[in-house]
Amino acid sequence: MLCQILQHSFPVMDFPIHCLKLRVSSGKLWRDFPLKSDLASTLLSAAHSLFQQIIFAHEKSFEVDNFEKIKSIFHSIQKNSFKQEELQTLKALIQSSNHGGLTSLVDQYIVPLLRELYIECPSHDYLYNLGKAWIHIGGLRFYLLANFDHLDPAMKYEFKYLRLQEKISLLELEIKVRQECYHLAGRNSSVDNEKWRKSLLGKLQKERKRLQTKIMFRPDPAKYKNLKRVCAGFHELIASSAVLARNLEQQDLNIQLRIDEACNWQVTSASFIDQLSKEYPEYIDIIQPVQVAIYEIKLGLSVAVSSALQKAYLHKVGGDADQILETIYSFMQFPRSLPSEAISVDPNTMLPVFQSSNMDVSENALAMDVNLLKKLLSISRDTNCNNELPILQLHANIYHISLVRVARHVRSTMLMDNASFLFLNKIFDQFASPWINMKVHMKAKEDNEAQKYKFQPRSIRIEDILEVDVPSLVEFSADESLSPEWQEMMKLPAKENGNFEEEWNLVQESVLKSMVHLHNQLFGSNNLIKLPGIAQVNNEDILDSFMDSYKLGIKIIKDMPPVLSFTLDMNLMPEHLLHLCVEYKKKFSPFHQLDHVYNIYKDSNAPALAKMVKPLTVLQNRVVSLLYEWPEHPGLQKILDIIKTLLALSVDTPLTEALLGLQFLLSRTQALQENASKFSFSDQLQPFFALVSSWQKLELTCRPALLDGVLEQCDANAGKLWLPLYSVLHREHLGDIDHLDTIRSLKEFIQTANVGEFRKRLELLLAFHGQFSMRMHLKADPSPHLLQILKILYNVFGYYMQFLPLISEHVEASRRNIEKELKEVAKLSRWELHQCYLSIENSRRIRHKILKLIQKFIVMILIQNSSLSMPN
Numbered sequence: 001m002l003c004q005i006l007q008h009s010f011p012v013m014d015f016p017i018h019c020l021k022l023r024v025s026s027g028k029l030w031r032d033f034p035l036k037s038d039l040a041s042t043l044l045s046a047a048h049s050l051f052q053q054i055i056f057a058h059e060k061s062f063e064v065d066n067f068e069k070i071k072s073i074f075h076s077i078q079k080n081s082f083k084q085e086e087l088q089t090l091k092a093l094i095q096s097s098n099h100g101g102l103t104s105l106v107d108q109y110i111v112p113l114l115r116e117l118y119i120e121c122p123s124h125d126y127l128y129n130l131g132k133a134w135i136h137i138g139g140l141r142f143y144l145l146a147n148f149d150h151l152d153p154a155m156k157y158e159f160k161y162l163r164l165q166e167k168i169s170l171l172e173l174e175i176k177v178r179q180e181c182y183h184l185a186g187r188n189s190s191v192d193n194e195k196w197r198k199s200l201l202g203k204l205q206k207e208r209k210r211l212q213t214k215i216m217f218r219p220d221p222a223k224y225k226n227l228k229r230v231c232a233g234f235h236e237l238i239a240s241s242a243v244l245a246r247n248l249e250q251q252d253l254n255i256q257l258r259i260d261e262a263c264n265w266q267v268t269s270a271s272f273i274d275q276l277s278k279e280y281p282e283y284i285d286i287i288q289p290v291q292v293a294i295y296e297i298k299l300g301l302s303v304a305v306s307s308a309l310q311k312a313y314l315h316k317v318g319g320d321a322d323q324i325l326e327t328i329y330s331f332m333q334f335p336r337s338l339p340s341e342a343i344s345v346d347p348n349t350m351l352p353v354f355q356s357s358n359m360d361v362s363e364n365a366l367a368m369d370v371n372l373l374k375k376l377l378s379i380s381r382d383t384n385c386n387n388e389l390p391i392l393q394l395h396a397n398i399y400h401i402s403l404v405r406v407a408r409h410v411r412s413t414m415l416m417d418n419a420s421f422l423f424l425n426k427i428f429d430q431f432a433s434p435w436i437n438m439k440v441h442m443k444a445k446e447d448n449e450a451q452k453y454k455f456q457p458r459s460i461r462i463e464d465i466l467e468v469d470v471p472s473l474v475e476f477s478a479d480e481s482l483s484p485e486w487q488e489m490m491k492l493p494a495k496e497n498g499n500f501e502e503e504w505n506l507v508q509e510s511v512l513k514s515m516v517h518l519h520n521q522l523f524g525s526n527n528l529i530k531l532p533g534i535a536q537v538n539n540e541d542i543l544d545s546f547m548d549s550y551k552l553g554i555k556i557i558k559d560m561p562p563v564l565s566f567t568l569d570m571n572l573m574p575e576h577l578l579h580l581c582v583e584y585k586k587k588f589s590p591f592h593q594l595d596h597v598y599n600i601y602k603d604s605n606a607p608a609l610a611k612m613v614k615p616l617t618v619l620q621n622r623v624v625s626l627l628y629e630w631p632e633h634p635g636l637q638k639i640l641d642i643i644k645t646l647l648a649l650s651v652d653t654p655l656t657e658a659l660l661g662l663q664f665l666l667s668r669t670q671a672l673q674e675n676a677s678k679f680s681f682s683d684q685l686q687p688f689f690a691l692v693s694s695w696q697k698l699e700l701t702c703r704p705a706l707l708d709g710v711l712e713q714c715d716a717n718a719g720k721l722w723l724p725l726y727s728v729l730h731r732e733h734l735g736d737i738d739h740l741d742t743i744r745s746l747k748e749f750i751q752t753a754n755v756g757e758f759r760k761r762l763e764l765l766l767a768f769h770g771q772f773s774m775r776m777h778l779k780a781d782p783s784p785h786l787l788q789i790l791k792i793l794y795n796v797f798g799y800y801m802q803f804l805p806l807i808s809e810h811v812e813a814s815r816r817n818i819e820k821e822l823k824e825v826a827k828l829s830r831w832e833l834h835q836c837y838l839s840i841e842n843s844r845r846i847r848h849k850i851l852k853l854i855q856k857f858i859v860m861i862l863i864q865n866s867s868l869s870m871p872n
Contacts, residue, residue: 012658013617013647015610022584029577039566040130043303044117047133050296051113054140061099069093082118090114101147109140127307127563132245134300139238141293145286146231152224153286157214164211168204171197216285227280231290234272241265241297248308255312262305269294303563310561317375321564324376327369328568331401332553334546334575335408368405373398377552380559392434393508397552400511403427404545407518416522421778424522425771428726431515435723436730509716514544516719520763523770528762528804543582550579587651599705600698604652608695612662615687616643619669622684635672636679642668656847659695662688663843696843700826706854707815714756714861718764725749725764729772729789739788746796756861758807762797769793814860818853825849 010018052074059067070093073086091111095103116133175197182188218224244265247258273294276287314321377394403424410420520526557565569576590607598605620643627636642665649658666688669681728745731738746765753761772790775781829846 009650009652011648012606012609012651012653013613015606015613015651018651019588022580022588026577026580026584029573029580039563039570040127043134043299044130047130047137048117050137050141051117054137054144055094058097058099058102061097061102062093063096066093066096077118082114084119087111087114087119101144105140105143109136109143112136113140124311125307127310128245128249128304131300131302131304131307132242134303135241135245135297136300138293138296138298138300139242141296142238142290143235145289145293146235152218152221154214154216154218155221157211161208161211161215164204164208168201168208171201171204175201214285216282218282220282223280224283227276227283227286230275237265237268237272238294238297241301245301245304248304255308259305259308262301265301266298269298306561306563310563313379313561313564316379317372319372323369324372325564325567325571327372328376328553328556329571330368331373332550332568332572332575334578335405335542368402370398370402373556376556380556383559394552394555396431396434396508396511397548399427399430400515401545401549401552403431403515403518404541404548407522408541408545410522416774416778418778418780421774421780425775425780428515428519428771432723432726432730436727509720512722513716513719516722516764519722519771520767522767523774524763524767525770528759528766528801546575547579547582550575597705597708598702599709600655600702601706602654602709605655606651608655608698609649609651609653609658611691612646612658612688615684615691616647618687619643619681619684620647622681626679635668635676639665639668639672655695656699659692659699660843662692662695666692700829703822703826703850704819706850707818707857710854710858710861711756711811714754715760718753718757718760721749721761722764725768729768729793739785739792742789743792743796746792750796750800752864754862754864755807755810759804762801762804765793765797769797811861814857818857818860821853822850825853 055070055074062070070090073090073093077086091106091114094110095106097103113133113136116129116136121129175194178194178197244258244262248255248262250258273291276291280287310321314324317324374395377398378391381391381394406420406423406427410416410424557568560568587604588606590605620640623636623640623643627633627640630636642661646658646661646665649661666685669685673679673681728742728749731742750758750761750765769790772786772793776786776790825846829849
């Protein structure tokens, strides 16, 4: 339920309802957390209690000594284990009852119950035994209840009530007569006798009150026979439930067929329960206990089915339940250790200072069973027909989470020991192996020259910075479309043909970006000047790591057997609550509270978007009322359609799209009001004016985010070259150790960079140099080529580093010029918007100017390094 609330988008008109759902869910998680318990243990305890209640309810049918012995045995069971001899003793004592119905069920139900509840069983059969126990409890209760007499119990109670009423009347009359006689005789009655009679009267009145609650009105007493016949016909189905449970235990049979049979039994029993409620409501005192007994059998059968599903799941995984639960729990658990501020570095060697080169990393970081997680994820993906991601991408996500945890541990402890480095190295190899395998595959098809990766300039797409859904805006009005210039600039650039390497996407862009960031933090420098090794762990990194592992763990949990998933849910209650709070902040926090620069053209702003719901609803009600007077009026109908479209906008819609929609709406409404004096919307339109004005001012203040988006896209494009660069520096995997080729590839890597990517590409080189230096320091790689590659990286980086100030100055100067022009546009725009802030044409013109300046900035930073006199 929680996943459905968070994952599915919803229209902006449901914003208050969705906020309420999340608040209620968070409150429930907070209240339920202290109550977490083992479901199986709770069910077992309840079964113990119910079975003893059934036996104790027949106390009058036992001799006093025998019943005391039964109570003593039950009491001793709670402290000590139950032995076979005690089982036989308890069986004999129960058989001593003079209740024929109870003694007839000893062998069929009571003895199996004693074994299932009180004799220990193997751990892998614990859940199955518990299910059978509930089936037998329900069956025992059903047969005891459904053993109807010839007379309706309500008739018995009514007869007892009448006799009791007669006794009370006679006793009251006797007391009254005696009092009058004593009064006429002139003497007082005996105090003891009077007290005794009044005490007896009180007891009889109390018993009468108790019987009154059991008397039921029967409008048709003849239906009692039909009820007896219907319940007797259900006996066979009750007996079949135990057979179904036994079949579920036999793993050699078709387990899915047995589960389907059990599900059919559940459906049939549910129909019988509904039949009793609908056809015999006046016999509720009889049918309710019978229905409870059937529900107990249904519960037991569900537990038995869960046991069968769990055994099949564990057989498929090849592990035990405790191992799986521990692995998933440690994978999804929120990291609770406190980070250190930085990693210290020896200024002489430029390497981290280790207290112990062989110090073990935390158990939570390296002891995670990655292979088991991959297997669980594969099974979950095979079970779920709607596979969102390829299995290799899911595996890459697991590697990424493992990388984040180990990297965080290294940064927190300020130590890079052998185990940590080897694990990190292994993870990087796992990330790069699909790319290298692709290269090997291409090498088998093409000649050696064609298979080498060619570093090329990369373009920037404007839609990665501005997100405007042109078709949805145009549909507001057929004759008020966007300007041709705007539509032309929003066209997607044509894809380059035949570049399979560029389109390779077995690693998600967000995962690759995070991996490159971690690689740079561990082995590189955040400003290319400070010594490598300085890395801070902040709360945002910790939360991002938790959210990634949580979401991937949920994919595994949702396809697990019910009991396993329930156990995990109980243990992960704090994680569920934290995930809910993080998602709530992400979706519903105002933009000024976000952790990143707000981009009004691309980012969502649900709280601001929700402000238009109330005025839109008021205007909608006004239009609907007018449509009652003027049905099928085209102008009113068009306004109503626009309102419905705006209310149906997704809460993730960028604010500029909603702003343009409001301008269409106000333009249409004002035009209709001016042309038809009978329609007045002045009161309803007033809130829109302030809302549109505030959004337009917000749009002008968010212009720096567009320039930041361009530079971020440059960094992202450069980061995508991490995998090709990795393959260049690990050519021994391809059987190629020509260092001249490596030098040429690294020169090409730098020289093909545009000025926006130049700094990031240098950071990649420095990070790989730091990784290889660490490898040599820890003696983790016996390769004879390691020193040569280190020298190549050192010289290439050192040579091109001298051009960084020139290129950085060009980027900063370009940005200053564009920001100056954006400020001029903002000044003119404020004046134009103040004059007529509802004009769609003015808004188009302003956005067109902004987009032109962004494109101009893109052109400035996409120029090649050679254009700035950098030698080849």
